[in-house]
Every structure is written in C-alpha cells, then in structure tokens.
Amino acid sequence: xxxxxxxxxxxxxxxxxxxxxxxxxxxxxxxxxxxxxxxxxxxxxxxxxxxxxxxxxxxxxxxxxxxxxxxxxxxxxxxxxxxxxxxxxxxxxxxxxxxxxxxxxxxxxxxxxxxxxxxxxxxxxxxxxxxxxxxxxxxxxxxxxxxxxxxxxxxxxxxxxxxxxxxxxxxxxxxxxxxxxxxxxxxxxxxxxxxxxxxxxxxxxxxxxxxxxxxxxxxxxxxxxxxxxxxxxxxxxxxxxxxxxxxxxxxxxxxxxxxxxxxxxxxxxxxxxxxxxxxxxxxxxxxxxxx
Numbered sequence: 001x002x003x004x005x006x007x008x009x010x011x012x013x014x015x016x017x018x019x020x021x022x023x024x025x026x027x028x029x030x031x032x033x034x035x036x037x038x039x040x041x042x043x044x045x046x047x048x049x050x051x052x053x054x055x056x057x058x059x060x061x062x063x064x065x066x067x068x069x070x071x072x073x074x075x076x077x078x079x080x081x082x083x084x085x086x087x088x089x090x091x092x093x094x095x096x097x098x099x100x101x102x103x104x105x106x107x108x109x110x111x112x113x114x115x116x117x118x119x120x121x122x123x124x125x126x127x128x129x130x131x132x133x134x135x136x137x138x139x140x141x142x143x144x145x146x147x148x149x150x151x152x153x154x155x156x157x158x159x160x161x162x163x164x165x166x167x168x169x170x171x172x173x174x175x176x177x178x179x180x181x182x183x184x185x186x187x188x189x190x191x192x193x194x195x196x197x198x199x200x201x202x203x204x205x206x207x208x209x210x211x212x213x214x215x216x217x218x219x220x221x222x223x224x225x226x227x228x229x230x231x232x233x234x235x236x237x238x239x240x241x242x243x244x245x246x247x248x249x250x251x252x253x254x255x256x257x258x259x260x261x262x263x264x265x266x267x268x269x270x271x272x273x274x275x276x277x278x279x280x281x282x283x284x285x286x287x288x289x290x291x
Contacts, residue, residue, distance in 0.1 A: 036143035059144035091169015107174035144188030
C-alpha cells in the first residue's frame with residue numbers, strides 16, 4: 001500500500017525501482033556540466049593551473065564510478081529508501097500526517113542540514129578526513145570538483161541520508177528533488193565562475209556561491225575548515241563556520257592541500273588510493289583543536 005498521493009512502484013522483495021530517477025539526475029548533470037563549463041570559459045574567476053584535458057576525465061571518471069557503486073549496493077539510493085518507507089508507512093511524517101507541501105519543505109531543509117553536519121564530521125574525524133581529502137586535493141576549482149568525491153565517502157553519505165529519510169518518512173519526490181538540487185548546487189558553487197560582487201552578496205544570503213565555497217578549498221587550514229554548506233548558506237552563519245573571503249583573495253589564494261601538489265596525483269588511480277597514502281596532516285578539526 002502507498003501513502004496518499006503516491007504513485008511510485010515498490011517491488012514485493014522490498015527493493016525499490018524508480019527508473020526516471022536515473023534519467024532526471026543524468027539529464028540535470030549533463031545540462032549543468034555543459035552550462036557551467038561554458039560559463040567558466042566565458043567568465044572565469046581564476047586562471048587554471050591544470051588543463052581541463054588533464055583533470056576532467058579523472059574527475060568525471062570518479063563521478064561515473066560513484067554512480068555505479070551506489071546503484072550496486074541495495075537499496076540503491078536515498079530515493080529508493082524513501083519509496084520503501086512510503087509504502088510501509090514508516091517515519092515521523094506517517095505518524096503526524098502533515099500536508100504534502102510541508103513534508104516536501106521540511107525534507108529539503110532537514111536533509112540539507114544533515115549534509116552540512118556530515119561535511120563537518122568528515123573534516124573533524126581524522127579517519128574520515130582521509131576519505132574526504134580527495135575532494136580537496138584537486139589543484140584547481142571548477143564544476144567537476146563538485147562531483148569529485150571518493151566512492152567510500154559517497155557510500156557513507158548514502159547511508160547517512162537513508163537513515164535521515166527513514167526517520168522522517170520523507171516522500172520520494174522530495175528526496176529525489178533534494179538529490180537533484182544537491183548535485184546542481186554542488187556543481188554551481190564549485191564553478192570557476194566570476195559573479196559580480198552585488199550578485200554574489202545577494203545570493204549568498206540564501207545559497208552558497210562559488211566565491212563563498214572557494215574559501216573552503218584554500219590550502220590554509222583555518223579556511224579549509226570553514227564554509228561547509230553546499231546549498232543553504234544559513235548553516236555556516238548559524239553554527240559560526242562562515243568565512244566571508246580568503247585572506248589572499250580569490251585570485252591569489254592557493255587551491256588544494258599541502259600534501260598533494262604533484263599533478264600526477266590527479267590521476268584516477270592515485271585519487272582512489274589517497275586515503276591510504278601519507279599521513280593525516282594538520283587539517284582535521286579535532287587535530288587542529290588539539291594543538
């Protein structure tokens with residue numbers, strides 16, 4: 001049985017299927033990659049230190065691997081979990097039965113807060129930082145950085161999101177909308193895109209802009225451990241992790257990490273091995289606070 005207003009199929013063995021999810025997410029991804037890539041070429045914020053030909057195949061290769069990895073692990077996605085939860089009438093929303101639009105808004109906001117908290121956690125705990133640092137080891141900052149995450153991190157994130165979805169009893173349409181929005185905002189706020197100061201100032205009161213998130217990719221520890229938001233900017237302001245600008249300026253700042261400065265580290269095989277290479281370094285928040 002499905003909740004009111006739901007027309008999403010659930011298989012009898014509990015595994016869920018949403019064929020249109022793949023098409024929607026892939027369509028949005030390709031459209032934004034083309035759009036942001038063209039915008040970066042027309043209005044770049046910084047000069048590139050590495051060519052697209054060297055970086056993009058590896059970053060996009062990681063994104064493709066991540067998509068296949070998540071699909072291979074039951075139930076396959078947070079949207080699939082939401083469909084199962086809806087069919088079984090599990091979670092908070094099933095108990096209190098709010099209006100569908102209320103469920104939709106709460107789901108978007110709560111999941112965004114969960115992703116903020118997850119991001120802080122990956123910076124706080126040294127072993128999780130080892131997994132997350134592949135994202136920060138990119139020597140440049142552009143639209144493909146927004147999809148460059150280690151498969152282990154993607155799997156952990158999928159579990160965290162799925163638990164949050166199950167607790168909420170979030171509707172599948174809201175979860176799918178959040179996943180699409182998260183991917184879209186990640187590609188936007190990682191873009192090497194020059195916005196006017198007025199546009200940036202206005203947008204960042206609501207969402208994370210490229211200039212706001214670029215600070216997070218600074219080589220400096222105190223700047224790396226700031227601006228954790230991906231979509232809504234309010235979390236950084238609310239929890240005191242907001243940093244307005246990099247100390248060296250956007251054109252003068254160094255992108256990346258102290259440990260991985262060799263362009264050869266941009267190869268796909270070396271990126272996948274980064275969690276096991278070298279020491280943890282000085283970046284984890286718990287280690288930084290212990291000094």
